[in-house]
Amino acid sequence: MSAESSAKRLPVRRAPVQRRSASTVEAVLRACSALLERLPLDDVNTTRIAAEAGLSVGALYRFFPDKQAILDAVAVRHMEDFRARMAKVLLKSAFRSGPEFLGRLLDAYIEYLDAHPDFRTLALGGHISALARESQAQPGAGPAGLLRAFMRRKLGVRDSETLDLRLRMAIETGERMIAFAYAQHAEAERRRILAELKRMLARYLFD
Structure with missing residues (x-):
């Protein structure tokens, strides 16, 4: 041969x-x-x-190589799935303002967490490695990528290091406060915290 x-x-x-x-x-x-x-x-x-x-x-x-690598792979796949789903819906919808878009994005993320308990355990329990979290905190990845795309296309915001930092801080704050909301025993208290989170992030990103 x-x-x-x-x-x-x-x-x-x-x-x-x-x-x-x-x-x-x-x-x-x-x-x-x-x-x-x-x-x-x-x-x-x-x-x-x-x-x-x-x-x-x-x-x-x-x-x-180990359990953590599997957990990270599960988490990253969920984040990519969420972003792909939301990109088809959110970026093609007509939103009147940045806060309105942000509110719908947060609502969709909460709905996704509720529908996927495996991801909820990982995301809210701090069980995703720093490396995997960093990969999803990059400007074009995860929820930050959706926010960036909306701000550029709909609001005319230009790319900058300041925008990158603000988006990373918003995502980090959002993740911690969502975990805090889920830790509440009363559903009403959880809703109050999430509503306040929307207002807080909207002021930070769009005022």
């Missing part, structure tokens, strides 16, 4: 391996999410995740 014919066959031989790899990663992430919905985070470990995914622990470690 010539080297040329072997080279031509390599992509065909790799494709099934790549598909199996993607399938394994997907199984691990789904298993982790399922466990987070049923168990306290401390009870979720790589052994349980592998068993839930129908894999050996060794197979899991081929793709993830």
